[in-house]
Amino acid sequence: MVQVDPKDLEDKNTEENVTRHSATSPDKCEEMEQKYGWKLNRWEENDSSILEVDCVFDGEAEFPKSRMDYTGDDDDE
Amino acid sequence: MERQNFQSLEWITQEMMTMSKYIIFRADKGQPHWKGRKLAHTGAGTYILAEHFYSNNKNPKVGDRVTEFVQLEEYVDPEFPGASTHYKKGDWEVTHIEEYTPEVPISKYETVYICYCKYLPIDAPLKPMPPRQISLDSFGGDEKAYKEYMDARSSASVR
Numbered sequence: 001m002v003q004v005d006p007k008d009l010e011d012k013n014t015e016e017n018v019t020r021h022s023a024t025s026p027d028k029c030e031e032m033e034q035k036y037g038w039k040l041n042r043w044e045e046n047d048s049s050i051l052e053v054d055c056v057f058d059g060e061a062e063f064p065k066s067r068m069d070y071t072g073d074d075d076d077e
Numbered sequence: 078m079e080r081q082n083f084q085s086l087e088w089i090t091q092e093m094m095t096m097s098k099y100i101i102f103r104a105d106k107g108q109p110h111w112k113g114r115k116l117a118h119t120g121a122g123t124y125i126l127a128e129h130f131y132s133n134n135k136n137p138k139v140g141d142r143v144t145e146f147v148q149l150e151e152y153v154d155p156e157f158p159g160a161s162t163h164y165k166k167g168d169w170e171v172t173h174i175e176e177y178t179p180e181v182p183i184s185k186y187e188t189v190y191i192c193y194c195k196y197l198p199i200d201a202p203l204k205p206m207p208p209r210q211i212s213l214d215s216f217g218g219d220e221k222a223y224k225e226y227m228d229a230r231s232s233a234s235v236r
Contacts (some may be wrong), residue, residue, distance in 0.1 A: 018144065018164060022209045028217050030130060034097055035214070037133040041144055047159030050226055051215055054160050056146070056206075058129075063212065 019061035022051035029055030036063065096187040097132040101125060102143045105172060105193040126169050126194060137174060137192050143167040147203070157209075166201035169194040 018041060023029055026043045032055060033040040039058040046054045103124040104111065116123050127143045145168070146161035153162060171192040178188050216222040 016166060017204070018207065020207050020209050021215060022211050023215045024217065024222070028215060030097075031217060032214050033130050034132045039133065039135060040130040042127065042129075042146070044146070044161060045159050046157035048157045051209075051211065054157070054209065056161075056164075058144075 017059060019057045019059065021055045021057070021061065022046070022048075023053045023055050024051060026053050026055075029053065032061075033057070036061065096185070097130050098136070098188045098190060099186040100129040100131065100137050100190045100192060102127040102129070102137075102169065102171065102192045102194055104169070105195055108194070108196050110196060136188075137171060137190050139171050139174065141171045141192070142199075143169045143194060146206075152205070161206055163203040163205055165203045166199065168196055168198040170197045 019038075021029070021032060023032070023043075029040055029043040032038060038061040041056045041058045043053050043055050045052060104114070104126060111122065111124075114123055114126075115121060116125075129137070131137075144164055144166065146164045148160070149162045154160065172195045173193050175191040175193075176188055177191070179186070211226070213220060213223045216226070
């Protein structure tokens, strides 16, 4: 009999969404997953020329606050 | 000598902190839809439905579902023509899990999970893929490459 922790259900709900980060190779996806403790759901080739891979993470794969400050100037997307 | 031991310990601790979990979702015995389920690069049939990698304190659970990704032609971004455009909660559900830990403490993965799945279709809504995030990590920390890319994007958007 599997006991379901209500906290797990909460996690699961938020993890039904995904976050996408582009990368130059699949290794970068694993590096991000390990560096930030994210859940890498998959990577896929996107047929672009430089950022050839999309890393798809479960849930909100957002950078820590200090990391966001570091890239804060690049809001030209 | 003590200093050396301390450094080794520090290295081991650091390695263990960054170790991740390798999760294989596979179709259980007797499940349908095995036709056409192939490894694209070899053409061999496979039971594997998905591979995930976790580097946090979360583990796969019974009841988890494998996310499905699709590409709808009318939503394809010409800059990324190969990418999925939508996703949804999938039709394969985890029914039991095997957990393996390596005998050697310093391994790439701290645990390997095999999640056996049953085909239990659900009517889940398709959701659009979120926008792509681009950062220094997209380039593996290569600041020069990152800057060149962002500069090129800025110039292209000005034109």
